[in-house]
Every structure is written in structure tokens, then in C-alpha cells.
Amino acid sequence: MSTVLDPAANPTLALAIDLMARPSVTPEDAGCQTAMAERLQQVGFKIEMLPFHDTLNMWARRGQGKPLFCFAGHTDVVPAGPIEQWHTPPFTPTIIGDTLFGRGAADMKGSLAAMVVATERFIAEYPEPAFDLAYLITSDEEGPFINGTVKVIETLEARQEKIRWCLVGEPSSGKQLGDVIKNGRRGSLTGHLVVKGIQGHVAYPQLADNPVHKAAPALAALAAEVWDHGNQFFPATSFQIANIHAGTGASNVIPGELKVMFNFRYSTEVSAEILQQRVYAILDRFGLNYQLDWTLNGLPFLTASGDLVAATVSAVEQVRGITPRLETTGGTSDGRFIAPTGAQVIELGPINATIHKINECVAIADLTQLTEIYHALLVNLQQRLAHAKR
16 A cells, blocks of 8 residues: 555544544534644643534634644534445544545545644744644534634634634635635525415415415515626625425315525625515515515625735745635535634635535645645744744
8 A cells, every 4th residue: 555545554543534434413512622633732832612502612722922823624524314324434533545434534624634734834834933833623614603613703803812824624615726716705694485365275366375375576676686796806695585485285275375595695795684575576566475584694705915825826836836716606615704803714624525415525736735734824824924023
């Protein structure tokens, strides 16, 4: 077996296997954070466990008083799904050829392992770096995200502990490792719409009021609306109906109400408040009797430039020989809770083709090179700060 494929000689692979073998289905942590904490303590980190309700969070910091760089991520994973459809047991990490299979391989225990090993190497080279180091790790990213990163950030803000740079290890890569860095994310706003009518017999429509018929033109108008045109960093705002339901299941009953769930993924060209106002205007134009509740899942954020972007792009170029694209597409991440504090936030991790799928996997060579990228990022940041002091 080559060195890169041998867990005994590949510390990133060995730690990834250890973490993946722990069935940490959200919001469970299953000992992952303890395993990480033990490694980080050995290189000078102070560990602070922050449990909130059913969620375990870890804040680990090395140093005090210098600008703070933070690795952020999550130990929880989505459920495995039908076990019989997996080629290998989802929580028994298995190497087949040059690939590591198992739940969490790409999202995101491979990233966590790469972070820890890269940090250990960096501290061995720079025992007194020009910046402090931290880890913000949660077990509530794949779940309702109410007791995880958002609570840790509230705790840090209350004691005025600020993160300057943050790398979230989400699987950002598309075709090859490092081809995409997420330097922001779109906002997410969900609407819960109930259109009210009058239930009745389909044979006597004059005695009823069908909310589906009433709502259909309004929903078509919402779907056809151009909300904005995006900008150089964000695609145009997207409106999508996610769920729609009406009726009793009987073919002879006009429904009494229609329930619709829709979602905006929106750019910085609009705000949640503007989108809400425009939705109300469209619904009112069609004279609907409705109730509408909103859930703001996250604000858009953008790290357009700065030390973190420059150091990370350079790290990918050094290790992979490619220049990554900066993108803001995709879903939400815990970066949306960190960016509003003023931190520069980016996301960089493995290829995302198999995340949340049956037979999730990651190329072992990618784990090794991701470790090298994270290490190069830390070195680049160190050199930039050292140069700035001259």
C-alpha cells in the first residue's frame, strides 16, 4: 500500500477514519469533538465545551490578544439512509482502491481531519505565530441549526471575543479539489403561505370558494417575477415553491385552504424586508384571503477581498497548480452566523459530488492535498502578517 493510502503513515487519513467511525447523526457528536480536543490540547489549545440543549459545541483557542484565525466546521452528519443500498457499512470507513467511503467522508469529517493535521504541522514550524488560532466546532449544522454555531457566536460576542478570519471546511469543490472557494453565500428566506377558501362539494362550486383556483394566478406571478439581476458576486435572486398542499384526498371535495411553502435564495441587491413587501403586493393584487409567516434562515454575506481570500487563493495555487474561482452559489452554511460579526469568511473543502448521498466518499489523495492547502494557508497568512510588521 502506498504511503498516501496507508492510515498508519497518513495522519489525515487516520484521523478521518477515526471520526467517521463515530455515528454522529445530527445532533449527536459521538465523541468526535473529544477526539479533536485531545489532539489540539497537545499543541497548546485551551478547550471550552459549550453544550446547548441537545447540541455539543467546542471552542478551542490558542493564544490571546493577537488577530484570530478560526477553523469552523461540524461533526454531525445526515442519516445514512437505506443501509442495504450502501456498498460498505456507512459508519465503517472503508478504503476501496484510492477512495475512502463512509458517511461524513466529504461532509465534513475529512475536512476536520485535514484542519487538525495542518494545524499541528504549522505550530511545529511556528510555535509563536503572528496570530491566534481557534476552532469553532458544532454538532448542529445538519439539523435545525439553533443550538450550534449561532449560540457559540452569541457567547463570543457577549464577551467581545472577535474572529478576524474564518475558514469553514464545507465541501466547496466541484470538478476537482480547490477549483471553487465560496467567498460568500446567498440569503435564505422561507415563506409559509396559507390561502383560505370555503370547503364544499365539487358538484356545487357556487357554494364553495376554491383557494387553489384563487391562488394559482398569484403563484404564477410570483414564479415569473424578476426579483433582481444579481451582481458580479451573486446570481439573480431565485424564488422556488418547495411544497404545496390542499384537499382532503377525496375527489369530490373542494379544499378549504391551500398551504404553500416557498423559498428565496437572494443576493445583496435586495433585503428580506424588500422581498416580503413585494410578495405582499403581489398577493394583495389578486385579492387573496391569506396568512403568511416568514422564516429568515440566513442573511447573505460576502468576503470580496482581503488577507484571507488572498492567502487561500495562493495556497490552492501552490498546492494544486490551479487558480480557484470565487463563488457564492449553493446552499447555506454556518458561515452566515460568523460573517455578521465582521469576520472575513470563506469556505473550502473536498469535492461535493457525493455529499448526503448513498456511498459518500472522498479521494484519499484529496484529503492529503487538502491538508497541504490548509497548511499553506496558515503559512501564507503568517508571512503576510510578518511582512506587514516590517
